[in-house]
Amino acid sequence: MEALPEFALARPRTIAELAAARAAHPDAGLLGGGTDLMVNIRRGIVAPKVLIETKGVAALRTIAAAESGFEIGASATLVEIAEHAELRRHFPGVAEAAQSIAGPTQRIMGTLGGNLCLDTRCIYYNQSQWWRAANDHCLKTTGTMCHVAPKSRGVCFATYSGDLAPALMALGAKVELLGPAGQRRLDLAALYIGESRHDGKGKGDGKNFLGLLPGEIVLRVRVEDRGGWRSGYDKMRIRRSIEYPVAGVAVALKREGDALAGLGIAVTGTNPRPVLLEGTEALLGRAPDAAGFAKLDDLVRDQIMAMKTTFTQGFYRRRVAGVLARRLVERLWNI
Amino acid sequence: MPRLLTLTLNGRARSDAVADNLLLLDYLREKLGLTGTKTGCDGGECGACTVLIDDRPVLSCLTLAASCEGRRIDTVEALSADGKLNAVQRGFHEKLGAQCGYCTPGLVMASEGLLRRDPDPDEAAIREALASNICRCTGYVKIIEAVRHAARLRAEAAAP
Incomplete structure (x- = not known):
């Protein structure tokens, strides 16, 4: 038996108990399904002294129609999101993204909150203790140098690979947070600050990629049904289950007659944050034609930053992201 | 503590x-x-x-x-009772769903979970339900046959 490091487990049942536990232990690990956090604890990558289990908070397990959309609690499981018939009817992209995560057993365990806050990944980080020690620890753990970009001057490039964030961001979802200073709501895209600018002047990076304030927790996500929008999610993996993406793309679009009237695209698996593409309005007002797709490919290639954080080469991930985006726009346009 | x-x-x-x-x-x-x-x-x-x-x-x-x-x-x-294998275990045994056997308890439990939820899964549903389990021996074909066989055995046992 390989013992885990010592930690205390808190099992709150209500949002108030959860918030109190979090406020008392701002450095605690938030434990959803454990499919990400427990792996990292077992590998000696992180060693929180306190774990706060979120699944016991019944009020956060609901998926409910609210106003003109849906509210999904942070402790709703991935299988519940994937199999929720009403949610799938309104927002197929969200259900497709949930269905694409890991394998069926991981989806029974994993939660929305865990997937949104999924730790960033890198081939120099997601390794055993002895592997990392032999290679000199990277700066996302205890080291001083990024092995992916040795000249990065303290900037980490570990890759964000959650699937629900891009699917929800493309639809303009908001996230509700609770912290010691109270509740606040922001665009889900604004939760992700991992800009990782090479000059070190970005807001965050692969190590500091979530815009949560100390003691803050994700309560739920709200996605509005804006009427007439179609959505989808697609990703490429080397293996079709229990595998992280080469690249994942979420598209939400609105078609009016023969013209694109709205387009949101978000990409995962390439940057230290899910990237909500800027400049997609350049494709609006006409049907997506060859020129439009060329423009789309430019947007993808310009804004994503596939570094050597996975076993798949960066240039290939960039190409795959562009192809997935084009295919998905074509599929949704022709529904 | x-x-x-x-x-x-x-x-x-x-x-x-x-x-x-x-x-x-x-x-x-x-x-x-x-x-x-x-x-x-x-x-x-x-x-x-x-x-x-x-x-x-x-x-x-x-x-x-x-x-x-x-x-x-x-x-x-x-799963076994009174010295008898249950339907999933019999399925794996009779259709040669196990080779080295190391992954077998996990695959048996994933299959048992599937059949408790969906007593008559088609091949796609079986493949999907077992996608979190890795077997390096069988190539999975015999495992899928084993689960289909287990579903039949369960149905027979439940029939009056």
Whole structure:
């Protein structure tokens, strides 16, 4: 038996108990399904002294129609999101993204909150203790140098690979947070600050990629049904289950007659944050034609930053992201 | 710090003192001697440690024992009764769904979870339900035949 490091487990049942536990232990690990956090604890990558289990908070397990959309609690499981018939009817992209995560057993365990806050990944980080020690620890753990970009001057490039964030961001979802200073709501895209600018002047990076304030927790996500929008999610993996993406793309679009009237695209698996593409309005007002797709490919290639954080080469991930985006726009346009 | 854990394991209620950092896998294997559940990758990638919690497959190598308070847990030891294999075990045995056997308890439990939820799955549903379990021997074809066979055996046993 390989013992885990010592930690205390808190099992709150209500949002108030959860918030109190979090406020008392701002450095605690938030434990959803454990499919990400427990792996990292077992590998000696992180060693929180306190774990706060979120699944016991019944009020956060609901998926409910609210106003003109849906509210999904942070402790709703991935299988519940994937199999929720009403949610799938309104927002197929969200259900497709949930269905694409890991394998069926991981989806029974994993939660929305865990997937949104999924730790960033890198081939120099997601390794055993002895592997990392032999290679000199990277700066996302205890080291001083990024092995992916040795000249990065303290900037980490570990890759964000959650699937629900891009699917929800493309639809303009908001996230509700609770912290010691109270509740606040922001665009889900604004939760992700991992800009990782090479000059070190970005807001965050692969190590500091979530815009949560100390003691803050994700309560739920709200996605509005804006009427007439179609959505989808697609990703490429080397293996079709229990595998992280080469690249994942979420598209939400609105078609009016023969013209694109709205387009949101978000990409995962390439940057230290899910990237909500800027400049997609350049494709609006006409049907997506060859020129439009060329423009789309430019947007993808310009804004994503596939570094050597996975076993798949960066240039290939960039190409795959562009192809997935084009295919998905074509599929949704022709529904 | 130890806490008292009360749960239903393989149909029987029991209570044990467990530490907060004890994994369900280690609770089953090391504390209770139920070694049918296998330690594989230790990282949630292989499915050898799959058990059922409230009839749904879960990876016991990533689940804390203390999180299972009040839950109903079934391991591979629960399946046979009176010396007889259950339908899934017979399916794997009769259709040669096991070779080296190391992944088998996990695959059996994932299949058992599938059949409790969907008694008559088609091949696509079987492939989908077993996608969290890795087998390096069989190539999966015999495993899929085994689950289909198990579904028939269950249906026969349930028929009047």
